[in-house]
Amino acid sequence: MPSSTKVYVDRDPHWGIYTEAGELVVEAAYERMAHRELVGQSRSLNLIGIDIFDGPFQEMVYAGPIVAHYGHFILASLARLWAVDDSRPALFHSFPPIFDHGARFIVEMVAAAGLTRDNAFSFDRPTRIRRLFVPEPSIVEQCYTTPAYSATAAKVGEKIPKTECFGRKxxxxxxxxxxxxxxxxxxxxxxxxxxxxxxxxxxxxxxxxxxxxxxxxxxxxxxxxxxxxxxxxxxxxxxxxxxxxxxxxxxxxxxxxxxxxxxxxxxxxxxxxxxxxxxxxxxxxxxxxxxxxxxxxxxxxxxxxxxxxxxxxxxxxxxxxxxxxxxxxxxxxxxxx
Missing domain, CATH: 3.40.50 (Rossmann fold)
Incomplete structure (x- = not known):
C-alpha cells in the first residue's frame, strides 16, 4: 500500500507492505523504540474491494520509507540501503517520487547511495510485487544499530562533494x-x-x-x-x-x-x-x-x-x-x- 499524499507516515495507518490476505509483513515494517512500535501502518488491512495493480517488475528489494524529516531520513531512510545494489530495482515508500522531492538532501543522499530514476521506484497506488526481498534494517531508531548502518552512512558521505567553507574552528x-x-x-x-x-x-x-x-x-x-x-x-x-x-x-x-x-x-x-x-x-x-x-x-x-x-x-x-x-x-x- 502506498504512502498517503496528505499526512506524515506516523499518522497514516494504511501504508506498508502487506500480504494478499492484508497482514502486515512485520519484517518490512517501519518501527521505533525498544519495543519496536509501528510508525503508522496497521497490523492488518481489509483489502476487499481495493484495486491492486501488478508492478512492472517480478522481483524487487525493499528499501523502506523516504522520510522527509532530515534526522529521520538519515536514520530510517538509510537503514536498509546496505542490501541495495544493481541486482534488483529498489522499492521505496515515497510521495512524491524520490527524485521529485523538493528537499534536496533526499535526492542527493539517495543518489550518493548509487540509486537513480532507473533503479529506485515508488508507487502511488496499491501495487502487487510478485517477489520482494526484505533486508533487515541496519538501525532501528531508539533501539539498536549495526556496523552495516555505519558503513552505509560512510559510503553516502564519501560521495557528497567536499567543500572548504568550514575550517578547523x-x-x-x-x-x-x-x-x-x-x-x-x-x-x-x-x-x-x-x-x-x-x-x-x-x-x-x-x-x-x-x-x-x-x-x-x-x-x-x-x-x-x-x-x-x-x-x-x-x-x-x-x-x-x-x-x-x-x-x-x-x-x-x-x-x-x-x-x-x-x-x-x-x-x-x-x-x-x-x-x-x-x-x-x-x-x-x-x-x-x-x-x-x-x-x-x-x-x-x-x-x-x-x-x-x-x-x-x-x-x-x-x-x-x-x-x-x-x-x-x-x-x-x-x-x-
Whole structure:
C-alpha cells in the first residue's frame, strides 16, 4: 500500500507492505523504540474491494520509507540501503517520487547511495510485487544499530562533494532562524550572541546545502548546539575527530544520538539544561522551550563549552606526551640492545 499524499507516515495507518490476505509483513515494517512500535501502518488491512495493480517488475528489494524529516531520513531512510545494489530495482515508500522531492538532501543522499530514476521506484497506488526481498534494517531508531548502518552512512558521505567553507574552528549550531520543527528555544539569538562574543562562528544548517553541512562536521574543531537533527550529519563524516557538545533539554539524551556515536570518531559530550528551561507549545514546533533567564543560560552554555574544549586539549596534550615518552623508551631500549 502506498504512502498517503496528505499526512506524515506516523499518522497514516494504511501504508506498508502487506500480504494478499492484508497482514502486515512485520519484517518490512517501519518501527521505533525498544519495543519496536509501528510508525503508522496497521497490523492488518481489509483489502476487499481495493484495486491492486501488478508492478512492472517480478522481483524487487525493499528499501523502506523516504522520510522527509532530515534526522529521520538519515536514520530510517538509510537503514536498509546496505542490501541495495544493481541486482534488483529498489522499492521505496515515497510521495512524491524520490527524485521529485523538493528537499534536496533526499535526492542527493539517495543518489550518493548509487540509486537513480532507473533503479529506485515508488508507487502511488496499491501495487502487487510478485517477489520482494526484505533486508533487515541496519538501525532501528531508539533501539539498536549495526556496523552495516555505519558503513552505509560512510559510503553516502564519501560521495557528497567536499567543500572548504568550514575550517578547523569552533562553531555554534543555531535554530534561531527556523520557522518550524520538533524543538526550539525562545530567544536563542541571545545564546548566539554569547557564543559569537566567545569566539565561536554561528551556523544555521537549514540554510546550507548538504555538502556544506557535511563539511562542517568533517572539518570543525568543535560543534556546539542544543540537541537537533543537524548533529545526525556526523554519521556522514565518521572519520572526523572534532568535538561535539550537545545541550539537552532533558536529563537523558534521546537514544538516537547515542546510537550514532558507535559509528563516528568524534568526541561527544552531553549536558542538561533542564534546570534553566520550561517546556511549552508553539504552533510550528512540537515543543517550545523558554528559558527562565536566557542570559544566564547563554553564559552557562559558553562556560561549559569552553571548559569542555580545554579539557579535551589537556587530554590530547597528555596523550601526545605519553606517546612521546613511549617512543623515547623504545628508542633507549633499541640503543641499549
Amino acid at each position: 569552533d562553531y555554534y549550531i543555531s535554530k534561531a532562524h527556523m520557522n518550524s520543527g520538533v524543538i526550539c528555544l525562545a530567544n536563542e539569538e541571545v545564546v548566539e550572541q554569547a557564543f559569537q562574543t566567545a569566539g565561536f562562528e554561528i551556523v544555521h544548517p537549514e540554510t546550507l546545502p548538504l555538502a556544506d553541512q557535511v563539511s562542517l562536521f568533517r572539518n570543525a574543531r568543535t560543534v556546539v548546539g542544543t540537541v537537533s537533527s543537524a548533529f545526525h550529519t556526523a554519521a556522514l563524516a565518521p572519520e572526523a575527530t572534532g568535538r561535539h557538545v550537545l545541550f539537552d533539554y532533558t536529563r537523558t539524551p534521546n537514544a538516537n544520538y547515542r546510537l550514532l556515536e558507535f559509528g563516528i570518531r568524534a568526541d561527544v559530550s552531553y549536558y542538561s539544561i533542564s534546570d534553566y528551561v520550561t517546556p511549552g507549545d508553539k504552533d510550528q514546533f512540537l515543543v517550545h522551550y523558554k528559558a527562565n533567564d536566557i542570559e544566564a543560560l547563554a553564559k552557562e552554555m559558553v562556560r561549559i563549552s569552553n571548559s569542555s574544549i580545554i579539557m579535551r586539549a589537556v587530554r590530547t596534550f597528555r596523550r601526545k606526551l605519553r606517546l612521546l615518552e613511549e617512543g623515547r623508551k623504545k628508542d633507549i631500549h633499541r640503543r641499549s640492545g
